[in-house]
Amino acid sequence: MRRLPPSEATGLRTGARHSLAEVYRPADLIVLGLGVMIGAGIFSIAGQQAATTAGPGVILSFMIAGIACLLACLCYAELSSTMPTSGSAYTFTYVIFGEVWAWIIGWALILELQFAAAVVARAWGGIAVGAIENFGVQVPQKELVQDALVFxxxxxLTGTVALGARIGLRALWIMVSAKLLAIGAVIVVGLPHIDVANFGEFYVPPKTLDTAPATVLEILVGQGQAFGWFGIFAAASAIAFAYIGFDIVATAAEETTNAPRAVPKGMIRSLVVATVIYIAVALVMVGMVSYTQISEDAPLASAFRAVGVGWMVHVIDAGAVLGLSTVILVLIVGQTRVLFSMARDGLIPRGLASVSRRYHTPTRVTLVIGLVAILLAEFVPVLTMQELVVIGTLFAFAFVAAGVIVMRRRMPHLERGFRVPFSPLLPALSLVATLWLMVNLRVLTWAWFILWMAFGLGVYLVYGRRNSILARPRAPEWQPAAGGRHRR
Structure with missing residues (x-):
């Protein structure tokens, strides 16, 4: 249960070879957040949830999911302003709760980010093939072509990240700008075709599902339901997946100028902008056609075809391809920084914390992450396991919310660039909202998650516990303090 001293969490405790250069400005952090939060899902998730779960009330679902994620974002903002380090939730937990809990959160983040990169890359391949076919080009051996595109x-993108943060940042700015232009076209072109009658009453009478309960919540209530308030809140849980990613902004803290103030602003602003954009697209989606006529496979594209604007399909395809490209790029950046921090702390091989003198980035760990993502995307059916990404993220959200409450009591003296208002009320609400989202996940997802965490705990006991920097003899200026802590 040894805890990392706060001064060591942000200090260059392992020398210049393990430090990262500052490259991000406040505006860059907003682009980083939008790059990962706004993907291809913006063109499909509103229609899918409206057709199957919430009806026109999907607009309320977006608002509910946005509020739940904003609560978590505020908690991340306070901790990242206090400990601006590349480890994000992993390092926060190391300082507040102790090493074993930090390992558990780090292991959950590995699950989130590594699987997410593979899942999104696989989806990118399918969308890219579909975009080619929408131009009337026949694609022979689709599966083989998709595999090649994923690779x-x-x-x-792995090479882009490995070659330097500045190169990746320039590429991100270009792709995010183009993606936002495509989304803007969807909103502007779709607005004149909105029929207010399609909104009807936001509340659609609930419908009991014939399928067996699959989520934890459905088992607790004894049956599955769609539509009604139950459907609106259930859709919010699915939609929360679209907002996930603002937490990755915190992993850039060590590379950000004036991080204690810039990182909280970057996270909050990017989440607010993403929420507004999602709600705007949802209004256009539900307003153009009745929710009963929405196609689940390609909801937005089919809606534009229905109102006679078929050429918008190509704009949507371009936006989706660019959207997923930026998501993959930011996920690789985030995963690199988390593993870099864990290696720097000795919990995984320290060679992965080496920073390239030529490119000034942790090139070695970046290449490892890219290789693993390729293997997962090419040889594992990752699209059936995407809920593992969500549960890994939400698990970290819960610890961050609890961490704000605990750190206010244990370490009130630490300087904070941002404070969650109305604490401990808002962090407690964030914890409750996170738990609500988690019980809406499938029981099978929980089972796989528990197995993954048990395996990870075994890895920690065999390797991490013995090789941690806190397990090694300290230099003379280090003296043990009361309670097992360390101080200079």
Whole structure:
């Protein structure tokens, strides 16, 4: 249960070879957040949830999910302003709760980010093939072509991240700008075709599902339901997946100028902008056609075809391809920084914390992450396991919310660039909202998550516990303090 001293969490405790250069400005952090939060899902998730779960009330679902994620974002903002380090929730937990809990959160983040990169890359390949076919080009051996495209995008984006943060940042700005133009076109072109009658009453009478209960919540209530208030809140849980990613902004803290103030602003502003954009697209989606006529496979594209604007399909395809490209790029950046921090702390091989003198980035760990993502995307059915990404993220959200409450009591003296208002009320609400989202996940997802965490705990006991920097003899200026802590 040894805890990392706060001064060591943000200090260059392992020398210049393990430090990262400052490259991000406040505006860059907003682009980083939008790059990962706004993907291809913006063109599909509103229609899918409206058709199957919430009806026109999906707009309320977006608001509910946005509020739940904003509560978590505020908690991340306070901790990242206090400990601006690349480890994000992993390092926060190391300082507040102790090493074993930090390992558990780090292991959950590995699950989130590594699987997410593979899942999104696989989806990118399918969308890219579909975009080619929408131009009337026949694609022979689709599966083989998709595999090749997945391999290509992961190689290109891994190389971009490995070659330097500045190169990746420039590429991100270009792709996010183009993606926002495509989304803007969807909103502007779709607005004149909105029929207010399609909104009807936001509340659609509930419908009991014939399928067996699959989520924890459905088992607790004894049955599954769609529509009604139950459906609106259930859709909010699915939609929360679209907002996940603002937490990755915190992993850039060590590379950000004036991080204690810039990182909280970057996270909050990017989440607010993403929420507004999602709600705007949802209004257009539900307003153009009745929710009963929405196609689940390609909801937005089919809606534009229904109102006679078929050429918008190509704009949507371009936006989706660019959207997922930026998501993969930011996920690789985030995963690199988390593993870099864990290696720097000795919990995984310290060689992965080496920073390239030529490119000034942790190139070695970046290449490892890219290779693993390629193997997962090419040889594992990752699209059936995407809920593992969500549960890993939400698990970290819960610890961050609890961490704000605990740190206010244990370490009130620490300087904070941002404070969660109305604490401990808002962090407690964030914890409750996170738990609500988690019980809406499938029981099978929980089972796989428990197995993953049990395996990770075994890895820690065999390797991490013995090789941690806190397990090694300290230099003379280090003296043990009361309670097992360390001080200079």
């Amino acid at each position: 290509l995008i992961l190689v290109v």
